[in-house]
Amino acid sequence: MQSTYFDIYREWQTAPEEFWRRQAETLHWFKPIEKVFDKDQGVYGRWFVGGETNTCYNCIDRHVSKGRGDQTALIYDSAMNGDKRKYSFDEMLVEVQAIAAVLRNHGVGKGDRVVIYMPMVPEAVFSMLACARLGAVHSVVFGGFAAHELAARIDDCGAKVVISASCGLEPGRVVAYKPLLDHALGIAKVKPDFCLVLQRDELHAALRYEHGDVDFRQAVEIEKVNGTVVDCEPVTATDPLYVLYTSGTTGQPKGVIRDNGGHMVALNWTMKNLYGVEAGEVFWAASDIGWVVGHSYIVYGPLLAGNTTVLFEGKPVGTPDAGTYWRIVSEYDVKVLFTAPTAFRAIRRDDPEGKLVETYDLSGLRALFLAGERADPETLKWAEQVLQVPVIDHWWQTETGWPMVGNPVGLGLLPFKPGSPTHPMPGYLIEVLDDAGHPVPTNTLGNIVVKLPLPPGCLVSFWNADERFRQGCLEEFPGYYKTADAGMLDDDGYLFVMARTDDIINCAGHRLSTGAMEEVCAMHPDVAECAVVGVADSLKGQIPCGFLVLKNNVTRDEKLIEKEVVDLVRNEIGPVAAFRTVMVVKRLPKTRSGKILRGTMQKIADGMPWKMPATIDDPVILDEIIEILKSKGYAKGAADTAA
Numbered sequence: 001m002q003s004t005y006f007d008i009y010r011e012w013q014t015a016p017e018e019f020w021r022r023q024a025e026t027l028h029w030f031k032p033i034e035k036v037f038d039k040d041q042g043v044y045g046r047w048f049v050g051g052e053t054n055t056c057y058n059c060i061d062r063h064v065s066k067g068r069g070d071q072t073a074l075i076y077d078s079a080m081n082g083d084k085r086k087y088s089f090d091e092m093l094v095e096v097q098a099i100a101a102v103l104r105n106h107g108v109g110k111g112d113r114v115v116i117y118m119p120m121v122p123e124a125v126f127s128m129l130a131c132a133r134l135g136a137v138h139s140v141v142f143g144g145f146a147a148h149e150l151a152a153r154i155d156d157c158g159a160k161v162v163i164s165a166s167c168g169l170e171p172g173r174v175v176a177y178k179p180l181l182d183h184a185l186g187i188a189k190v191k192p193d194f195c196l197v198l199q200r201d202e203l204h205a206a207l208r209y210e211h212g213d214v215d216f217r218q219a220v221e222i223e224k225v226n227g228t229v230v231d232c233e234p235v236t237a238t239d240p241l242y243v244l245y246t247s248g249t250t251g252q253p254k255g256v257i258r259d260n261g262g263h264m265v266a267l268n269w270t271m272k273n274l275y276g277v278e279a280g281e282v283f284w285a286a287s288d289i290g291w292v293v294g295h296s297y298i299v300y301g302p303l304l305a306g307n308t309t310v311l312f313e314g315k316p317v318g319t320p321d322a323g324t325y326w327r328i329v330s331e332y333d334v335k336v337l338f339t340a341p342t343a344f345r346a347i348r349r350d351d352p353e354g355k356l357v358e359t360y361d362l363s364g365l366r367a368l369f370l371a372g373e374r375a376d377p378e379t380l381k382w383a384e385q386v387l388q389v390p391v392i393d394h395w396w397q398t399e400t401g402w403p404m405v406g407n408p409v410g411l412g413l414l415p416f417k418p419g420s421p422t423h424p425m426p427g428y429l430i431e432v433l434d435d436a437g438h439p440v441p442t443n444t445l446g447n448i449v450v451k452l453p454l455p456p457g458c459l460v461s462f463w464n465a466d467e468r469f470r471q472g473c474l475e476e477f478p479g480y481y482k483t484a485d486a487g488m489l490d491d492d493g494y495l496f497v498m499a500r501t502d503d504i505i506n507c508a509g510h511r512l513s514t515g516a517m518e519e520v521c522a523m524h525p526d527v528a529e530c531a532v533v534g535v536a537d538s539l540k541g542q543i544p545c546g547f548l549v550l551k552n553n554v555t556r557d558e559k560l561i562e563k564e565v566v567d568l569v570r571n572e573i574g575p576v577a578a579f580r581t582v583m584v585v586k587r588l589p590k591t592r593s594g595k596i597l598r599g600t601m602q603k604i605a606d607g608m609p610w611k612m613p614a615t616i617d618d619p620v621i622l623d624e625i626i627e628i629l630k631s632k633g634y635a636k637g638a639a640d641t642a643a
């Protein structure tokens with residue numbers, strides 16, 4: 001099929017508002033849009049002003065009213081406990097209304113914030129939709145975060161309610177959520193009115209009814225038996241649908257605000273045009289609802305477009321083996337799979353020849369999409385070879401909510417270039433600028449930016465922090481949104497994304513802030529100063545590596561201190577930080593103005609060519625760092641002196 005991509009992109013560029021107005025018409029509005037884009041509202045303008053809608057209505061009721069009620073909306077498969085369930089749109093409507101009724105009975109209404117701290121169970125998805133139904137704003141917190149991170153989010157969004165579960169299931173261990181939740185509530189300044197707790201068979205939590213705990217299943221069951229109807233609350237297109245916290249450059253996470261109107265219009269467009277799936281087909285994003293991929297492509301995107309979505313609890317390997325993904329694809333006839341490259345690196349490590357692929361019928365699969373981190377060409381090639389379908393890298397971030405750059409299956413694939421996620425999607429005008437804000441020539445590395453206004457579906461601001469949004473994302477390059485990724489455009493307009501320009505690292509597809517980890521390391525009483533950098537890891541892409549300088553008077557065993565710091569990060573941020581590599585050093589390399597040379601340390605650790613910074617205060621320190629890194633198995637092949 002000849003790609004119509006360039007026609008569609010030009011159509012958008014010629015008349016962007018007309019383009020998005022047409023896309024909006026495919027969805028249901030209680031009240032028509034007055035202005036497609038109003039540049040005078042919000043931080044950089046707002047989409048679909050005046051329109052009233054409801055995202056839950058568009059995800060469920062719209063399909064039911066069009067006669068698709070008995071189509072499967074959600075397939076749940078837990079490789080952790082063998083639980084398998086299917087829900088049609090009709091059944092989903094019953095579940096979601098019952099949860100909405102429970103929330104409403106407890107006083108939750110439009111604009112109230114609901115924190116959802118749950119494992120990968122259908123009730124988590126239904127809870128998100130129940131909030132959307134009421135016009136309440138959900139904020140899902142990933143289960144791998146510890147109590148302090150949960151508390152920070154409860155405080156920042158001012159949660160009225162927390163919905164949680166008794167436990168999550170990780171390979172080899174049951175993660176008790178309730179003690180984490182109780183701990184978080186103990187330290188949070190904001191005290192939610194009540195907590196709705198889903199009991200799972202693997203571990204029952206002790207509910208403290210006197211403190212406002214409510215048994216999720218019992219409460220929901222009553223509403224189901226009563227057949228309580230909860231109609232969708234009309235909200236304006238610009239009302240917030242959710243807040244999703246993501247790592248910033250400090251320990252304080254940024255609450256990305258997604259609105260109702262723009263979000264549903266943009267995601268709905270991507271399902272058919274980018275991913276190439278039709279209503280009724282099965283789409284599987286193997287991610288977690290705690291991340292943006294889960295929000296956009298486990299929950300909202302597929303449901304808006306009338307697809308069947310798969311909610312999978314498990315890992316790509318070890319639950320029970322590297323064939324789990326293939327089992328899901330064949331058992332449910334998945335047409336398009338979306339995951340992070342790290343999952344494929346894990347599968348390839350356990351099944352290098354892809355033998356397990358041959359034991360399943362994957363004939364229904366049409367494409368594999370990868371995102372969340374740079375797709376290394378080796379992994380990409382391997383996936384293509386074993387699956388025999390197009391493997392498509394696409395680039396986006398929590399802030400944008402949907403892909404900025406990709407290769408659109410639905411419009412006809414463009415030729416591939418290894419290492420590039422291909423071309424910008426309609427809505428995104430991508431440029432590459434130097435640090436002074438001037439466009440760089442093609443094939444030259446620079447800051448990747450998006451011309452304002454951002455398209456529908458992108459963040460409208462950070463929760464309660466317009467100024468932080470302006471300063472962090474819009475100020476450095478006036479007229480543009482700064483992605484904080486570095487890369488280049490080639491002569492054919494293909495984008496190559498190379499690295500972050502800030503201290504964010506990508507570990508197993510999880511976005512982590514090394515700055516936040518440094519803040520925690522510095523809390524240890526024996527640590528005078530520290531630096532955390534991301535070092536290359538063959539499975540996870542990058543892992544954090546901490547360097548600690550101890551206070552002068554410390555005589556305690558260094559190994560013990562290292563272990564305490566590792567435990568501290570795990571307890572404060574959570575296991576997801578994967579912080580295991582830490583080393584005590586005498587001093588940290590710095591510039592004469594006192595800036596820690598993290599980039600140089602990272603290059604040395606990875607065995608990459610490095611240059612002695614002209615501004616270094618004391619070059620001898622780097623020799624010490626190299627020695628320690630080598631003793632720990634890093635800096636392999638690193639020259640002991642700069643090139």
Ligand code: COA
Nearest residue numbers: 143144168170287293316340342343346372508509575576
């Ligand atoms: N709840 C509680 N703990 C969690 C968790 C959750 N939802 N998710 C992860 N963790 C824990 C893990 O159990 C692990 O704990 P441990 O230190 O006790 O072993 C720790 O956090 C680190 O997890 P992770 O980085 O995922 O490493 P892993 O070794 O458990 O698994 C992969 C590695 C590659 C198999 C795994 O990261 C994976 O499946 N990635 C798929 C990609 C993905 O989903 N990306 C999300 C964005 S698209």
Ligand code: AMP
Nearest residue numbers: 371372373374394395396397398497511
């Ligand atoms: P997150 O907000 O967790 O989705 O992480 C977003 C960041 O992950 C981006 O800013 C990039 O640094 C990185 N990223 C995501 N997708 C890709 C990709 N396809 N190629 C390179 N980097 C990516």
